[in-house]
Amino acid sequence: MNGKFMEMLENFLLPIADKLNNNRYLSALRDGFMVALPLIIFGSIFVVIANFPFLDSMISEEAYKAYQNALGPASAATLSIMGLFVIVGIGYKLTEHYEGEAIYGGVVALAAFLILTPQVLEGVSGVIPTASLGAQGMFLGIFTAFISAELYRFFVQKDWTIKMPAGVPGAVSKSFSALIPITLTLSIFLIVRILFSYTNFETVQNFIYTIIQQPLTELGSGLPATIVAVLLIQVFWFFGLHGQIIVNSVFDPIWYALNDQNLSAFQAGTELPNIVTKQFVDSFLVGMGGSGMTLAVIILIFLIGRSRQLKELGKLGAPAGVFNVNEPIIFGLPIIMNPLIIIPWLVAPVVVTIITYFAMSTGLVPPPAGVIVPWTTPVILNGFLATGNAWQGGVLQAVNLVIVIAIWWPFLKIMDKSYYEKETKVKKS
Amino acid sequence: MKNIVLACSAGMSTSLLVAKMEEIASETEMEVQIWAVAQDKITQEMEKADVLLIGPQMRFLKKKLSKAASEWNVPIDVIDPIAYGRIDGEAVLNKALELLNENS
Numbered sequence: 001m002n003g004k005f006m007e008m009l010e011n012f013l014l015p016i017a018d019k020l021n022n023n024r025y026l027s028a029l030r031d032g033f034m035v036a037l038p039l040i041i042f043g044s045i046f047v048v049i050a051n052f053p054f055l056d057s058m059i060s061e062e063a064y065k066a067y068q069n070a071l072g073p074a075s076a077a078t079l080s081i082m083g084l085f086v087i088v089g090i091g092y093k094l095t096e097h098y099e100g101e102a103i104y105g106g107v108v109a110l111a112a113f114l115i116l117t118p119q120v121l122e123g124v125s126g127v128i129p130t131a132s133l134g135a136q137g138m139f140l141g142i143f144t145a146f147i148s149a150e151l152y153r154f155f156v157q158k159d160w161t162i163k164m165p166a167g168v169p170g171a172v173s174k175s176f177s178a179l180i181p182i183t184l185t186l187s188i189f190l191i192v193r194i195l196f197s198y199t200n201f202e203t204v205q206n207f208i209y210t211i212i213q214q215p216l217t218e219l220g221s222g223l224p225a226t227i228v229a230v231l232l233i234q235v236f237w238f239f240g241l242h243g244q245i246i247v248n249s250v251f252d253p254i255w256y257a258l259n260d261q262n263l264s265a266f267q268a269g270t271e272l273p274n275i276v277t278k279q280f281v282d283s284f285l286v287g288m289g290g291s292g293m294t295l296a297v298i299i300l301i302f303l304i305g306r307s308r309q310l311k312e313l314g315k316l317g318a319p320a321g322v323f324n325v326n327e328p329i330i331f332g333l334p335i336i337m338n339p340l341i342i343i344p345w346l347v348a349p350v351v352v353t354i355i356t357y358f359a360m361s362t363g364l365v366p367p368p369a370g371v372i373v374p375w376t377t378p379v380i381l382n383g384f385l386a387t388g389n390a391w392q393g394g395v396l397q398a399v400n401l402v403i404v405i406a407i408w409w410p411f412l413k414i415m416d417k418s419y420y421e422k423e424t425k426v427k428k429s
Numbered sequence: 430m431k432n433i434v435l436a437c438s439a440g441m442s443t444s445l446l447v448a449k450m451e452e453i454a455s456e457t458e459m460e461v462q463i464w465a466v467a468q469d470k471i472t473q474e475m476e477k478a479d480v481l482l483i484g485p486q487m488r489f490l491k492k493k494l495s496k497a498a499s500e501w502n503v504p505i506d507v508i509d510p511i512a513y514g515r516i517d518g519e520a521v522l523n524k525a526l527e528l529l530n531e532n533s
Contacts, residue, residue, distance in 0.1 A: 017489040031469050240510055242486040245438050245468070316516060320445055327442035331485060331514025376441070 010239050017241045025146055026249040028094040032145070033252055035089030036082050037372075043079025044371035046071050047263070051369075053389045072267075079263060079372070081133035082256070083141040087113050090145035098153045104178050105149045111182075112148035112189040113141050116204040132205055135260030138253055139213040140205045148185055155181035213257065220254035221276045223357050226285075230349045233286050238345060240336035243291060255281060263370025266388055272367045275360045279368040282375055283386040284356045286349055288397060289379050290326025293348060296404035297329055300412050303405075307419035310412075323376045333415075340411055348407040352400045365392040433463045433525045434474050435508070437484035440467040446508075449518025450525075461522075475501045480528045482521065485510040504528040 020026055050071040056064050078085075088106040095105020114128070117137060121129045131137075160180050192204060201207040219225050229251050233243030248255075255278040262272045281287065289295020298321045301314035310333075317328040335341050359365045369388025377385065379401060380394040387393030433450070435443035443465040454461050466474050468487060471494060475481065481503050483490055488507040498505040506528060512520040 014489060018492060021489050022493045034469055237486075240485050241489060242438050242484075245487070246489075313514075320442070323441075325441045325445070327437070327484065327486065328445070328514055328516055331510045332516075334510070334514055336510060 013236065013239050013241065017236060017246050020246050020249060024094065024097050028090045028097065028146075028149075029142060030245070030249045030252070031093040032086045032089030032142075033256070035092070036085035039078040039085050040082050040372045041374055043075035043077070043082075044373065046074035047079065047267070047369070047371045048385055048389060050075075051266075051389055053391075075263075075267075076130065079134075079370075080260070080267075081130055082260065083133050083135075083137045084110065084113075086138070086256075087141040087145045090142065091149045094146065094149040095153065098149075100153055100156055101178065104182065105152055108152050108182055108185055109145040109148045111186055113137070113144045115186060115189045116140060116144060116193055118203045118205060131264070135257045135264070136209060136213075137205055138257040138260070139216075140208040142253055143208065144189070148189065151185040151188060152181050155184045217254050217257050220251065221258050221274050223276075223354070226276050226281070226357070227350055227353055229281070230285055230353050231346060234292060234346050234349055237291055237330060238336060238342060240331065244286065251281075252278070259368065259370050259372070261370070262368060266369040272369065275357055275367045277368045277370065279371070279373060279386040280356070280360075283368070283373060283382050283393075284397065284400060285353050287324060287375055288352075288382070288400060290321055290324045290329065292326070292330070292335065292345060293352065293400070293404045294326040294329040294335070295321045295324070295379060296348075296401050297333065297408055297412065299401070300405050300408055301416075304409070304413060305416055307416050308423055309419045310416050322378050324378070324382075325376070340415060344404075344408045344411045348404045351407065352403060355403065356396060356400065359396055365396045366390045431461045431529060432477055432479045433461055433522075434471075434478040434481050435463070435465045435484070435521075436468060436471045436474075436481065436490075437465070437487055438468055440465040440470075442513075443484050445516050446513070446518060446521060449516050450522045451518075453518045453522050459522075461525075472497050475503055478503050480525050480532070481505045482508050482525060484508055485513050502532070504532045 050068050055067075059067070087109050091109025092102045092106035096102040117128055117132045117140075119125065119128055121127045156177075158181075196202065196204045196207060199207070201210065229247055233247045236243035236246050255276070258274040259277040259279060262274050262277055265272050286292060289298075294317075298314050298318050301310050302318075305311045305314060313328065313332045317326065317332065320326065320328060330336060333341070335345060356365075360367045366387045368386050369390075371385065371388065373382050373385045379397050383393035383395075383397035384391060385393075387396075435447060437443040447463050447465045450463050453459075454463065468490060471481070471490070475494075475497055478501070481494070481498060483494070483505070485507055491505065491507055495505055506524065508521055509524070511517075512524075
């Protein structure tokens with residue numbers, strides 16, 4: 001490939017990566033998900049334990065139900081209402097960015113979101129449907145957090161304070177400093193809620209869900225959008241830029257919302273509505289064995305590698321690769337800017353995406369159950385957990401691994417040969 | 430005692446490098462402390478750092494971090510991709526020391 005052309009692409013991609021990563025809203029969004037992640041994983045662990053394989057056939061139906069009910073609150077309080085934690089995280093991080101009192105930014109975002117959330121369920125008032133706090137409220141929550149943090153900052157900067165008569169201690173008037181911005185911010189959200197109650201949508205949540213979230217998630221749940229996302233991640237990595245960090249900040253809200261829908265269905269024992277979810281992408285596509293599925297490359301090096309350079313790299317990369325950390329391969333093979341590698345690098349993930357999608361849509365393998373598996377979980381166990389303890393999930397990962405190895409085979413062979421020849425030449429001379 | 434901080438997306442791949450750098454540092458009885466951080470924690474760690482090195486896959490962070498780094502007077506650079514791929518602790522450690530010397 002032409003060196004000039006590569007340089008041009010790099011000059012084109014770096015500013016995009018820079019913009020996406022340094023945009024204050026996208027970084028608050030990404031960090032917000034990071035805040036929620038430990039809680040999400042805690043909930044996922046208990047979903048996995050509650051649905052332990054074969055347990056339902058080992059103990060009585062009653063005992064199994066009691067067991068599931070006992071563990072239920074763990075995920076109900078975390079994974080199922082993850083929107084809440086993401087919102088607090090976004091409000092906190094955005095306010096921190098503006099160097100305001102971050103904790104107020106977090107709680108204002110939370111309160112603003114709850115004001116806009118339906119507080120009635122099937123005619124019973126005084127309740128908040130948990131569905132609104134999870135997948136359904138995801139987009140509303142994100143927008144609310146952005147807007148409330150901005151409003152809070154705006155009112156803080158206006159510095160409207162209540163004038164206290166002389167002699168009132170400074171600390172007393174200071175205690176009002178957060179009061180006015182919070183009151184004004186939340187009042188605006190209350191007005192918005194009241195206005196929406198007169199429309200056909202009835203609630204803001206319903207409005208955002210119908211107008212924005214549903215069309216976007218529908219688009220994002222399709223195979224074409226997923227292939228585009230996967231290709232983007234691979235292209236960024238090809239230039240040595242962290243693809244997921246960049247692309248996920250745009251796709252995560254969609255993928256997490258789809259994930260949560262599956263979780264509700266999984267726990268209710270009904271049919272899982274989505275194939276493309278957060279875990280579909282992380283466990284089966286680009287995250288498998290490290291970004292770009294490079295565990296397959298390490299295995300291939302052990303199978304056919306003759307050159308000392310590749311063998312060394314395999315040894316260096318293997319222990320990390322098992323836990324899906326693969327920078328040694330990306331920068332050591334190298335994959336970056338390597339014209340020979342671009343074909344398997346782009347083709348393999350797309351092929352695996354299509355195979356995984358159809359394996360799940362035809363029912364051969366159950367779709368992801370909505371649990372979030374820590375991304376360092378080794379392949380096969382990872383797929384097993386992601387599909388809600390289904391052995392087919394582990395097998396699918398193994399099959400995908402073999403496919404990636406097959407696609408890489410001729411290209412790595414060429415590379416290994418040229419390295420090997422260079423090494424023997426050096427030895428002779 | 431000099432503090433060297435490495436940063437990447439989750440602090441995972443740079444922690445591989447940290448282990449290698451520590452090996453080299455202890456062989457030569459160098460007085461350094463080296464640790465890896467995730468990208469969302471970088472600004473908090475800046476205060477303790479004497480030098481900050483970013484993984485090449487996160488090089489788009491350099492511009493943003495440079496501002497904060499200059500406030501703390503912390504020299505900052507992107508790790509060489511080849512050294513990163515080889516987990517070449519010695520090369521990266523030397524780079525860090527070089528930056529430290531330039532800054533002092």
